[in-house]
Amino acid sequence: MSGVYPSNLHGYDVKTNKSRYHNARLRVQDAQKSKSDDVGTAKIESSPPTNKKLISILVVMTVVTWGLATTAYFGVVDYKAILSRGTRLTRTDIAEFAASLYPLQYDSVRHPLRSFGNLLSAMDDFISDFFVAERARFHIIDKRRTSLMSASNRLKRIIDLGSRDTEPVVESKAETDQVVEADKPKVEAPKTSTKSDSGEKAAKDPGEVTKKKKPKTLSDEDKRILSEIKIGEKLLQQKKGEKAWKFFKDLTKTNPDCPKAKYLEGKAAEMTASQQRSNPMIGLAIEAFSTAVQMKNCPKELKKLSLTAKSENEGFLGRMKPALETQRTLARLYPKDVSILNKLGVRFLMLGKNSAAKKVYQEVLRLAPNDGFALVHMGFIVKQEGSWEEAIPLLKKGTDSNEPGTQEGKFYFHLGDALHRTNRTAEAKAVYEQGAERGLFRSKYQRSLYNVERLTGKPFWTPEEAGVKEYVRRLESNWKSIRDEALSVMDMEKGLFLLEEESLKDTGEWRQFTLFARGHRDENNCRRVPKTCSIIERMPNARGCRRGQVKFSVMMPGTHVWPHTGPTNCRLRMHLGLVIPRTGSGARLACAGEMRTWTEGKVLIFDDSFEHEVWQEAESFRLILIVDIWHPELTEQEKKTLTSI
Numbered sequence: 001m002s003g004v005y006p007s008n009l010h011g012y013d014v015k016t017n018k019s020r021y022h023n024a025r026l027r028v029q030d031a032q033k034s035k036s037d038d039v040g041t042a043k044i045e046s047s048p049p050t051n052k053k054l055i056s057i058l059v060v061m062t063v064v065t066w067g068l069a070t071t072a073y074f075g076v077v078d079y080k081a082i083l084s085r086g087t088r089l090t091r092t093d094i095a096e097f098a099a100s101l102y103p104l105q106y107d108s109v110r111h112p113l114r115s116f117g118n119l120l121s122a123m124d125d126f127i128s129d130f131f132v133a134e135r136a137r138f139h140i141i142d143k144r145r146t147s148l149m150s151a152s153n154r155l156k157r158i159i160d161l162g163s164r165d166t167e168p169v170v171e172s173k174a175e176t177d178q179v180v181e182a183d184k185p186k187v188e189a190p191k192t193s194t195k196s197d198s199g200e201k202a203a204k205d206p207g208e209v210t211k212k213k214k215p216k217t218l219s220d221e222d223k224r225i226l227s228e229i230k231i232g233e234k235l236l237q238q239k240k241g242e243k244a245w246k247f248f249k250d251l252t253k254t255n256p257d258c259p260k261a262k263y264l265e266g267k268a269a270e271m272t273a274s275q276q277r278s279n280p281m282i283g284l285a286i287e288a289f290s291t292a293v294q295m296k297n298c299p300k301e302l303k304k305l306s307l308t309a310k311s312e313n314e315g316f317l318g319r320m321k322p323a324l325e326t327q328r329t330l331a332r333l334y335p336k337d338v339s340i341l342n343k344l345g346v347r348f349l350m351l352g353k354n355s356a357a358k359k360v361y362q363e364v365l366r367l368a369p370n371d372g373f374a375l376v377h378m379g380f381i382v383k384q385e386g387s388w389e390e391a392i393p394l395l396k397k398g399t400d401s402n403e404p405g406t407q408e409g410k411f412y413f414h415l416g417d418a419l420h421r422t423n424r425t426a427e428a429k430a431v432y433e434q435g436a437e438r439g440l441f442r443s444k445y446q447r448s449l450y451n452v453e454r455l456t457g458k459p460f461w462t463p464e465e466a467g468v469k470e471y472v473r474r475l476e477s478n479w480k481s482i483r484d485e486a487l488s489v490m491d492m493e494k495g496l497f498l499l500e501e502e503s504l505k506d507t508g509e510w511r512q513f514t515l516f517a518r519g520h521r522d523e524n525n526c527r528r529v530p531k532t533c534s535i536i537e538r539m540p541n542a543r544g545c546r547r548g549q550v551k552f553s554v555m556m557p558g559t560h561v562w563p564h565t566g567p568t569n570c571r572l573r574m575h576l577g578l579v580i581p582r583t584g585s586g587a588r589l590a591c592a593g594e595m596r597t598w599t600e601g602k603v604l605i606f607d608d609s610f611e612h613e614v615w616q617e618a619e620s621f622r623l624i625l626i627v628d629i630w631h632p633e634l635t636e637q638e639k640k641t642l643t644s645i
């Protein structure tokens with residue numbers, strides 16, 4: 001048997017050693033022969049040739065008609081656009097008026113081409129209605145199947161539609177490690193969903209799709225220009241952003257009282273913005289959405305779509321306050337819409353208004369107690385307040401729900417942290433492992449959330465590996481003057497060293513004096529330690545490290561820093577030992593489980609995107625200079641363009 005498989009694999013018949021294709025060809029030839037024999041017999045009994053001709057004509061006609069219909073339906077050829085462009089040239093106001101009164105009759109006489117277009121469009125509608133009906137049927141089955149699901153689970157599907165592009169919660173502090181999203185191109189405009197235009201996104205419950213009527217998004221005025229609107233929608237479906245935008249801009253100029261057309265102008269601008277990476281275009285989209293909402297004849301459902309799009313685009317442009325206000329307006333219109341409320345909560349969080357966000361999520365959890373999105377966000381807020389015990393079940397239930405918006409590194413990050421801080425270390429470890437398995441962390445130890453994926457990650461680095469031999473030499477040869485400058489600031493004006501404020505500390509006292517942050521020099525502080533700053537000035541990879549800081553760090557005896565990770569893998573951290581006490585149990589640092597200590601006048605380099613923990617158990621203070629540098633594998637272009645942290 002063993003010989004059979006290889007020969008079979010190569011397409012040879014084992015017995016005859018001839019190609020299978022050869023055999024197959026013979027079989028085909030045989031078949032053709034017998035077929036032609038059959039035809040020969042059939043010929044004798046066939047009906048008169050005229051019938052055959054008729055049948056062929058019918059077949060050809062059917063093929064052509066269906067060919068036209070399917071190419072039109074799937075947008076292979078946009079007949080309607082072609083026809084409309086052709087006919088538009090001849091249109092006058094009177095003609096339009098007449099067409100609006102008697103569209104079909106008028107068109108067929110005045111514009112035979114257009115009426116042919118209308119015919120195609122009618123076929124198009126028929127086919128899509130057919131599919132909609134099919135989909136509705138599917139939803140009935142689906143509804144039955146899911147009738148046992150909890151109310152919130154069903155609501156989550158809406159959130160899936162609504163909150164996928166929800167903006168992240170942004171933390172202002174650099175080292176809080178609570179940053180929220182992995183690095184991704186920031187210039188991409190919010191996602192455009194032309195599907196939502198048909199009102200699908202607006203469905204409150206998937207089950208509602210079974211009700212035949214789509215939510216009303218067309219005003220009476222829009223209905224009058226429905227065929228034009230459909231042409232534009234097709235352009236959107238075909239992702240022809242700019243074309244669609246120009247089309248709707250023209251359309252709304254001549255039909256300024258049509259909110260749906262205005263909304264679609266906004267959607268087209270939004271698509272163009274994302275295709276051309278143009279922020280001004282997003283501004284135009286926002287204006288269009290705003291105009292649509294303000295129209296007196298704007299249907300409520302269209303208001304919802306427009307306000308949603310407006311808020312998302314405002315948020316994308318960093319206009320956080322208007323984005324919040326828009327979302328608030330939306331929530332006033334739909335006070336029980338969980339998806340809208342969830343997004344409102346995020347808007348509050350992005351502005352640091354945690355208590356307002358908390359109230360929103362309380363309301364969501366009252367309406368839908370198992371809502372995963374609200375649970376993780378509530379957990380996040382409660383954790384920030386320092387209530388670790390209370391945060392755990394919220395974050396756990398939320399992440400366990402697997403619902404959209406819950407599978408984010410930050411929630412696993414905080415769940416693990418809360419577990420660790422309440423002595424549930426084994427569970428914390430499991431959460432970190434799970435986060436790593438799910439691809440939310442680079443590893444169970446490297447849990448930074450703003451990453452460049454290709455960069456080598458390891459806890460400790462030598463100066464050679466980090467490409468900073470010269471920097472290290474300069475720091476180490478000047479360490480005494482650096483130390484003296486630090487001590488002079490500490491001695492004379494102790495108040496200048498600020499308390500660590502990122503809740504990383506468990507016990508004790510930890511203060512810092514910052515010289516550079518996010519690539520910016522602190523002029524006031526540098527004036528007090530000029531030598532140190534001038535040394536750093538000559539280290540472009542430290543001076544220009546917009547994802548790091550340069551600071552003196554002093555730790556008093558009895559200080560313990562919780563295990564934590566920095567926000568990004570784009571930097572490495574140098575520690576220059578300045579005052580290192582050796583009394584008691586001394587001071588030490590563990591990174592990814594590996595213990596190290598400092599030496600006066602020596603530089604230690606580690607990657608703080610790996611979990612690290614510090615103990616200061618000496619009898620006097622410990623003082624170091626922290627100098628962050630760009631990761632050696634980043635390109636010059638990346639160093640210029642990566643966002644600051």
Ligand code: LMR
Nearest residue numbers: 553554555589608614624
């Ligand atoms: C850290 O970078 O988190 C700490 O190691 C800083 C310090 O002062 O030890």
Ligand code: MN
Nearest residue numbers: 564566608612
């Ligand atoms: Mn740290």
